[in-house]
Amino acid sequence: MNADKRYQIFSRLQAENPNPETELEYNSPFELLIAVLLSAQATDVSVNKATRKLFPVANTPEAMLALGVDGVKEHIKTIGLFNTKAENVIKTCRMLIELHGSEVPQDRAALEKLPGVGRKTANVVLNTAFGQPTMAVDTHIFRVSNRTGIAPGKTVLDVEKKLLRHVPKPFLVDAHHWLILHGRYVCTARKPKCGSCPIEDLCDYKEKTEF
Template identity: 80%
Template sequence: MNAAKRLEIFTRLRDDNPHPVTELEYSSPFELLVAVTLSAQATDVGVNKATRKLFPVANTPEAILALGVDGLKSYIKTIGLYNSKAENIIKACRMLIELHGSEVPETREALEALPGVGRKTANVVLNTAFGQAVMAVDTHIFRVSNRTGIAPGKTVLDVEKKLMRFIPKEFLLDAHHWLILHGRYVCIARKPRCMSCLIEDLCDYRDKTDST
């Protein structure tokens, strides 16, 4: 994979979807933080079903803290790992109130200091809520980066660093969304839909399928 191919890949992805957005539903940086925290090992569809009931009732650190762990669990119990997620979100709400004036911080370090927030979650919030050109690598992006040859790497951090280095700057802000959507709907895990792929002729994957 060379620079010219990468440029063409992201040009096509941008032309096909000029203004990509996350499929998580949110209306504030705090709602996004909660939604992304809940999305670990869960689907965006499942998270959205839960937050559609939760956010009208509680969508601030104070309101969710007032629910308590058990109260929060009642809204998110359909989501995997909901017990630990509820505990982490309650702890994070307390820290946001005490340390950040109830506002979501805009630095990776401060975000990662919150319970339940790792590098990927922090990067999603920084990119989507605050418009920072960072790369949140999930399972879809890891797979697409390795399979296509855009940014092969053995670890998530390795792939993240290569994507930040290889993706042309003009595409960096939206690249996270293009890659995750591509992995979710086209370059799927078991049988990629190569015949429906916008970048099939540019991809380095050797075992291309006739699936559409």
């Protein structure tokens, strides 16, 4: 995979979806942080169903803290690992109030100190809420990066570093969303839809399918 191919790949993804967005529903950096924290090992659809009821009741750290662990659990009990997630949400809200003036910090180190927030979650928040050129490598991005040859790597961190190095700068801020959506709907895990893929001729995957 050379630089010209990568440029063509992201040009086509951009042409298909000029303004890609996360499928998580949110109206503020705080809501996005909570939604991403809840999305670990859960689908965006299931998180959105829960937050549509949670955020109208509590969309600030103070309001969420007032709900308490049991109150948060009641709203997110349809999501996997909801007990642990509810506790992390409350601990995170307390830290946001005490250490960050109730604002979501805009740097990775501070974000990763929040309970339940790892590198991937921090990258999503930095990229989606604050427009920073970060790369949150989930299972979709890991698969697409390796399968296509855009940024092959044995670990999530390997892929993240290679993407940051190889994705052409004009596409870097939106690349995270394009790759996730491509992996979710086209370059799917069990059987990629190569026949209807806009970058099929640029992809290094050898076992291409017809559909």
